[in-house]
Amino acid sequence: xxxxxxxxxxxxxxxxxxxxxxxxxxxxxxxxxxxxxxxxxxxxxxxxxxxxxxxxxxxxxxxxxxxxxxxxxxxxxxxxxxxxxxxxxxxxxxxxxxxxxxxxxxxxxxxxxxxxxxxxxxxxxxxxxxxxxxxxxxxxxxxxxxxxxxxxxxxxxxxxxxxxxxxxxxxxxxxxxxxxxxxxxxxxxxxxxxxxxxxxxxxxxxxxxxxxxxxxxxxxxxxxxxxxxxxxxxxxxxxxxxxxxxxxxxxxxxxxxxxxxxxxxxxxxxxxxxxxxxxxxxxxxxxxxxxxxxxxxxxxxxxxxxxxxxxxxxxxxxxxxxxxxxxxxxxxxxxxxxxxxxxxxxxxxxxxxxxxxxxxxxxxxxxxxxxxxxxxxxxxxxxxxxxxxxxxxxxxxxxxxxxxxxxxxxxxxxxxxxxxxxxxxxxxxxxxxxxxxxxxxxxxxxxxxxxxxxxxxxxxxxxxxxxxxxxxxxxxxxxxxxxxxxxxxxxxxxxxxxxxxxxxxx
Numbered sequence: 001x002x003x004x005x006x007x008x009x010x011x012x013x014x015x016x017x018x019x020x021x022x023x024x025x026x027x028x029x030x031x032x033x034x035x036x037x038x039x040x041x042x043x044x045x046x047x048x049x050x051x052x053x054x055x056x057x058x059x060x061x062x063x064x065x066x067x068x069x070x071x072x073x074x075x076x077x078x079x080x081x082x083x084x085x086x087x088x089x090x091x092x093x094x095x096x097x098x099x100x101x102x103x104x105x106x107x108x109x110x111x112x113x114x115x116x117x118x119x120x121x122x123x124x125x126x127x128x129x130x131x132x133x134x135x136x137x138x139x140x141x142x143x144x145x146x147x148x149x150x151x152x153x154x155x156x157x158x159x160x161x162x163x164x165x166x167x168x169x170x171x172x173x174x175x176x177x178x179x180x181x182x183x184x185x186x187x188x189x190x191x192x193x194x195x196x197x198x199x200x201x202x203x204x205x206x207x208x209x210x211x212x213x214x215x216x217x218x219x220x221x222x223x224x225x226x227x228x229x230x231x232x233x234x235x236x237x238x239x240x241x242x243x244x245x246x247x248x249x250x251x252x253x254x255x256x257x258x259x260x261x262x263x264x265x266x267x268x269x270x271x272x273x274x275x276x277x278x279x280x281x282x283x284x285x286x287x288x289x290x291x292x293x294x295x296x297x298x299x300x301x302x303x304x305x306x307x308x309x310x311x312x313x314x315x316x317x318x319x320x321x322x323x324x325x326x327x328x329x330x331x332x333x334x335x336x337x338x339x340x341x342x343x344x345x346x347x348x349x350x351x352x353x354x355x356x357x358x359x360x361x362x363x364x365x366x367x368x369x370x371x372x373x374x375x376x377x378x379x380x381x382x383x384x385x386x387x388x389x390x391x392x393x394x395x396x397x398x399x400x401x402x403x404x405x406x407x408x409x410x411x412x413x414x415x416x417x418x419x420x421x422x423x424x425x426x427x428x429x430x431x432x433x434x435x436x437x438x439x440x441x442x443x444x445x446x447x448x449x450x451x452x453x454x455x456x457x458x459x460x461x462x463x464x465x466x467x468x469x470x471x472x473x474x475x476x477x478x479x480x481x482x483x484x485x486x487x488x489x490x491x492x493x494x495x496x497x498x499x500x501x502x503x504x505x506x
Contacts, residue, residue: 079140088172096116101123107120121148135164135197143202146169147171159179163188167199189209190207190229206240211243213245228253229252244273263302292323297419299325303327335358351375368409369409370410371413372418383439410447412449437470445480447483470505475506
């Protein structure tokens, strides 16, 4: 017998409390309560047992065995948890020598000379316009620490940029604030590896990049900046703040996925604050917050995770997060007043669980846009969203395309499978949408929404289960869909969708 929505949510609350007690007894960090605005976020991974319990219960009640590749997900790095619980000195991770560096020259003099367990402590105030590259190789048991002892001890200003590569590095407590970008080519403020020299099994923790932009606002839409670029596998970006960033590009760019190792990037408990779209360029994809993968990967698996992060006033216009790879999990994130949507653009087997999309009635705010197959979308809340119906595609003169950043959109596709070409959409197929709550939104679901098609044949969603969801507060009654594709070659998209026990309120 199916459990009711209220009983189901009560059972999940109990599971979360039990998971908290278990993890607290094992020494894991406490889960913070969730106040209404800008709360402290929970320590990385603390809520994972409860999320796993919820996922298991939803799949059990649905009676399905999905194609999700949970086996590709790695645990939260235990070294991060040790540092957060016990501090650097008491973590037991850094038994080596301690070095101090006062400027970029002293750092580069130590490149490839540090040994496992060493600490390189940045001190002093000579960090304006600093540029350096540091390579180092620690081990899993004895990583190498690079950073300030306390956040705020070292502040990079001006046209600073730094790059780290190697393995098993812990980069921590660096602050980039009120910088002035002067370079006129593609650049990063902080780079973790690059295509020639990747960074593997590294931790970037408690970093701040705040108000680092071109001096002239006219240059914001001209100078592309990927504020934190990541190339390598098994890396973690945690407990960091990215605020008041204006130049176009991506806040976290992870387009290079090394082979044969999986990317397995963790983006955990970060804050992304005040990222507006500052120009009127017709391309709607210039202000992404995070991109996982890129079109050339052809929907390759990654095993990556975005969890516990806050996105506040991030106006991407269309793609807040762009997923261009398979096997990405998005869990327990909050999107507050964010025009645009999370876009599963080119990939399969995504898990989207327990996220909150709250537009606070701001125009243009949306939720989730989906292409590809074998996704599980459960336990999310979509509320107070006012999505824009039209978004201008790029380059002109392509006509406006509807529902690019809708409350929830299942797209019409170009090809049966994801990744057939470097820009094509794969058919929505075998997708479970369950136990989500939609309340006080101006839109609901766009089914088979148009895309800038590469072909004249649009493939409509198939084998989609929409069940045990709640729709309320929008005056739409039981009209589940705002849009259903009727004019594509396969006829009505509704023939590929199974609806069961969805609930409707006033």
